Structures are given as structure tokens and as C-alpha cells.
Amino acid sequence: MKAITLLGSTGSIGTQTLDIVTQYPEQFRIVGLASGNNVEMLAAQIRQFRPDIAAICAEEKLPILKEAIKDLDPQPIILGGDAGVIEVARYGDAETVVTGIVGCAGLLPTIAAIKAGKDIALANKETLIAGGPVVLPLVEKHGVKLLPADSEHSAIFQCLQGVPKNGLRRILLTASGGAFRDWATEKLTEVTVADALKHPNWSMGRKITVDSATLMNKGLEVIEAHFLFGLDYDKIDIVIHPQSIIHSLIELQDTSVLAQLGWPDMRLPLLYALSWPERIYTDWKQLDLVKAGDLTFREPDHAKYPCMKLAYAAGRAGGSMPCVLNAANEQAVALFLSEKIRFLDIPRCIEWVCDRHQNNNHPNPSLEDIIAADQWARQEVLAASKSLVVSC
Numbered sequence: 001m002k003a004i005t006l007l008g009s010t011g012s013i014g015t016q017t018l019d020i021v022t023q024y025p026e027q028f029r030i031v032g033l034a035s036g037n038n039v040e041m042l043a044a045q046i047r048q049f050r051p052d053i054a055a056i057c058a059e060e061k062l063p064i065l066k067e068a069i070k071d072l073d074p075q076p077i078i079l080g081g082d083a084g085v086i087e088v089a090r091y092g093d094a095e096t097v098v099t100g101i102v103g104c105a106g107l108l109p110t111i112a113a114i115k116a117g118k119d120i121a122l123a124n125k126e127t128l129i130a131g132g133p134v135v136l137p138l139v140e141k142h143g144v145k146l147l148p149a150d151s152e153h154s155a156i157f158q159c160l161q162g163v164p165k166n167g168l169r170r171i172l173l174t175a176s177g178g179a180f181r182d183w184a185t186e187k188l189t190e191v192t193v194a195d196a197l198k199h200p201n202w203s204m205g206r207k208i209t210v211d212s213a214t215l216m217n218k219g220l221e222v223i224e225a226h227f228l229f230g231l232d233y234d235k236i237d238i239v240i241h242p243q244s245i246i247h248s249l250i251e252l253q254d255t256s257v258l259a260q261l262g263w264p265d266m267r268l269p270l271l272y273a274l275s276w277p278e279r280i281y282t283d284w285k286q287l288d289l290v291k292a293g294d295l296t297f298r299e300p301d302h303a304k305y306p307c308m309k310l311a312y313a314a315g316r317a318g319g320s321m322p323c324v325l326n327a328a329n330e331q332a333v334a335l336f337l338s339e340k341i342r343f344l345d346i347p348r349c350i351e352w353v354c355d356r357h358q359n360n361n362h363p364n365p366s367l368e369d370i371i372a373a374d375q376w377a378r379q380e381v382l383a384a385s386k387s388l389v390v391s392c
Contacts, residue, residue, distance in 0.1 A: 002274065003093050005032035005051075005118070007085065007109050008100030010041040012205045013123040013149070016266050017098050018045065020274065023282075028274060031094040034085040034109070036101070037061060043068035046076060053077040053091045055084030057105075085109050090116035096274060098149065099124040102207050103330045104323075104374050107131045111367070114138045121273035123149040125224045126330075130323040130374060132227040134367050146228070147273040152221050153228055154269030155247035155260035160229070161277075163252065170251035171225050174241040175300065176201045178212040181242060185304045191343035193336065201244040201264045210333045214346055215300060219311020220329075223322050226315055233315050238308060240298045245287070262287050306347040314354060320362040320373040321354065327377035328353040332385075341385050353380045 004021070008014045014035070021028045030049040035042040037058035046054050046069050054076050056065050062080035069075070079087055082105075089097055089109035097113040098121040099106050106124035111131070113120060115138065122128070128135060139146050148154050152173050160168065179198045180188060196213040197206060204212070211217035215238075222236050247269075249259040262268050263285060271280060302309055307329070314325035332349040335341045341349065357377070362369045 001026065002028050003031045003095050004028050004274065005034075005088060005091065005094040005097045005113070006030060006100065007034045007089060007097060007106065008036070008102065008124075009033040009045055010035040010038040011100055011102060013098070013100030013266065013270070017100065017270050017274075018049065020267055020271050021049065024280065027280065031092050032088040034088040034101075039064050039068065047072065051076050053079070053088050055079040055081075055088045057082060057085050059084070082108070086112045089113040090118070094118055096121050096147075098270070098274070099127060102126075102205060104130045104327060107135075107370075111135065111138060114142055114144055117142055117144060119145040119147065121147050121149040121270070122153075123270070123273075125150060125153075125220050126326050128227040129220050129223045129326045131367070131370055132223075132322070133319070133365055134370060136227060147276055148224075148228060149270050149273035150221075151264075151266065151269050152248040153224060154272055156225065156229060156250055158260045158272065159248075159250045159258040163250070163258075167252050168229065168231065168250055169235065169253045169255075171229065171231055171236045172249040172251065172257075173218060173221055173225065173236065173238050174244070174246050174248050174297075175215060175218045175238055176212065176244045177240045177242055177300075178215060178217075179209070180213055180304075181240070185301070188304070188344055189342075193339060196336070196343060200242070204266075206337055207330070207333055210336060210346075211329070213343075214307045215305035216307035216311065216329050216346075216350075218300075219308045220326065222308075222311055223315040233312055238300050240300050241295070243292065243295055245292050245295055307350065310347060310350055310354065317358070317361060318363065320360075320365040320369055321357060323365070323370050323373045324357045324361075324377040325350060325354055327374040328381050331378040331381040335381070335385055345385070349381045349384050352384050353377050356380060 030051045033051045033054045039061040059080035090112040097118045099110050100123045104126045110127045196210050199209050218238050244264045246259045251257050314321045328350040332346045
């Protein structure tokens with residue numbers, strides 16, 4: 001039985017991970033849970049899974065959480081705030097920590113888990129995008145495994161099993177195209193928040209669904225793939241695949257191409273990250289290629305999705321630039337979701353902030369440099385939105 005700690009337990013990744021634990025109680029047990037601010041759901045999860053420790057990031061809700069589970073015996077350790085989440089990440093005998101916290105907020109807890117010798121099931125792409133120069137040396141130093149738990153990078157990882165060293169030639173990341181895949185570019189001026197949250201294939205959180213609509217999620221995945229698999233950016237391509245059946249592909253040195261296929265279901269990559277190198281039998285719906293029908297592909301439209309080029313440029317710049325890109329995107333998406341900027345202002349904000357960072361890019365950033373760059377970028381986006389720079 002593998003001992004697991006789950007960060008971001010009340011989000012989409014967290015609830016699907018707990019679905020797996022529920023279905024396979026003989027395979028997995030929960031040591032720790034950490035959530036953002038959904039105190040009611042976290043209390044219910046604590047009752048069901050009986051972790052040794054739990055934390056709620058919204059520290060003001062800590063008394064409510066304690067009151068909600070005061071009758072449990074034995075009582076778990078209950079903590080609050082960012083420090084509480086970090087303590088959960090490094091606590092006890094958990095072998096694997098699933099990082100389902102959205103955004104750069106997952107970086108410090110992930111680092112704490114690595115330093116504590118925990119393997120990481122990485123469902124938080126921002127950890128590597130913002131902190132790759134710091135995280136990867138720590139992974140090597142502490143001898144832990146970093147296993148991708150999102151669909152695209154899991155697909156690449158699965159395809160690489162058995163491929164000899166230096167056998168990888170190219171990565172092809174598939175993209176659904178998001179909510180506006182079939183919209184004319186000129187219609188994007190009319191986009192509402194409700195429009196952007198209508199993903200055609202996947203059920204995900206609000207932030208990542210907007211990232212899918214801008215295709216920034218795919219740009220961020222390019223940077224993550226660079227860190228995970230060590231390929232140069234000119235060997236990582238994006239292809240639009242509307243059906244989301246092929247989750248990504250690899251090309252080998254002899255031009256053979258391998259792909260991983262399956263229905264759009266985040267439980268598959270999560271289960272593989274938790275069970276690797278084993279394969280666990282499931283009774284989930286099997287892929288039927290006849291029912292799946294035609295599998296089609298097309299090049300992404302860079303005029304329609306400018307965030308992709310911004311991500312490639314930030315990745316090639318390296319240093320602290322990917323962190324700035326990521327932070328600017330998070331802040332701009334938050335402003336869009338609160339209806340303070342328009343959809344097309346998201347890439348404008350990001351480009352403006354990245355341009356301002358060029359002369360201050362740290363080539364070999366420390367953790368302190370990354371945290372400072374993250375905070376700076378968020379403030380710059382707020383300043384840009386208030387001064388209407390992005391609306392010119």
C-alpha cells in the first residue's frame with residue numbers, strides 16, 4: 001500500500017485523485033491533505049480518508065475546520081496558512097506527494113516535499129515553469145522521482161518507457177484548441193468569461209480552462225516538457241487535435257512515432273503517476289476507436305493564439321523569464337475571470353511585462369530570485385491593467 005499526500009485536495013486534480021484512492025483502498029492510503037479555502041469539502045475529505053495531518057491555506061478558516069471535525073477520534077494534526085501547507089507536504093511517511101495546487105503557489109510546498117525525500121506526482125506545471133532551475137537540481141540531490149501527472153506529459157513519459165537513452169528526437173504536444181477552437185479570430189473581441197469556461201472536451205478548474213482557451217496552457221507545457229525531458233525548444237512542437245484522444249506523441253531518431261491514446265480522463269495519468277512502474281487494472285471505459293471516429297490534426301493559429309509564441313520566447317530566454325511569464329499569466333487570467341480586463345488583454349499584459357523584464361532577467365536564478373520575479377510580475381500586470389496600457 002502506497003502512502004500519499006495530496007496538495008490541492010478540493011480542486012479538480014485533488015478530487016479525481018481521491019476517486020482513485022476510494023476505488024483502490026488496498027493500493028493507496030492518504031497521509032496528508034491540503035486545500036485552499038473550501039473548508040466544507042476539506043472537512044468531509046478528512047472524515048472519509050482520516051489523514052494524519054491536514055491544512056487549509058485560508059488561515060482565517062482554520063477555526064471553522066477544527067470545529068467541523070472536533071468529534072473525530074483520533075484527531076489529525078490541523079494547520080493553517082502557507083506554512084501549514086508546506087508542513088503537510090513534508091510530513092510523515094508519505095512516499096508520494098501529488099501536487100494539485102494551481103499556479104505558482106505549489107512551488108514552495110513541492111520544494112519542501114522534495115527536500116523531505118518524497119517522490120512527486122506533478123500535476124502543477126507551474127512548479128517547473130517558474131522554478132525549474134531550482135527544482136531539478138533538488139530532485140537530483142535528494143534522489144527523488146518527478147513523475148508527470150498531467151495528460152500530455154504523462155503520455156510522453158509513457159511512450160518513453162523502453163526507449164534507449166538519446167533515442168528521443170522530437171516531442172509533439174497535442175492541444176484540443178480550447179473553447180475558441182472553431183471561432184473566427186475577429187470574434188474574440190466579444191469573448192465573455194462564460195464563453196472561455198466552456199471547454200469542449202475536458203472538465204478542469206477555471207484558471208486552466210482559460211489557459212486552454214488562450215492556448216497558454218500549451219505554451220506552458222512546452223516549457224515543462226523542456227525541463228522534464230531535456231529537449232531544445234525547436235524540437236518540441238504543438239499540434240491541434242480536436243478529439244483529445246491522442247494525448248501526445250514522441251518521434252524517435254529513426255522517425256518512428258509513438259503515441260498514447262485514451263478517452264479524455266485525468267484519472268489515467270494520475271493513476272499512472274501513482275502506480276508507476278506498475279499498471280493497475282481498472283474497470284474504466286475502454287477506448288473504442290470506432291466510436292472515437294476520425295482523428296484529425298491541424299497547425300495552431302499563432303495569430304489567434306499569441307500566448308504560444310510568448311511562451312516559446314520566454315522558454316528560450318530562460319533564467320527567470322519563464323517565471324515572469326507564468327506569474328503574469330496567472331495574474332492576467334485572474335483579472336479576466338473577475339471581469340476587470342478583456343480576453344484579448346491577457347496576452348497583451350503578458351507581453352508587456354515580459355518585455356519589461358528583459359534587461360533584468362536572472363540567467364541562473366535562486367529561489368529568492370524566482371519568488372521576487374513572481375511578485376514583481378504580478379504587480380506589473382496590475383499596474384498595466386489600471387493604467388489601460390493593455391487597452392491601447
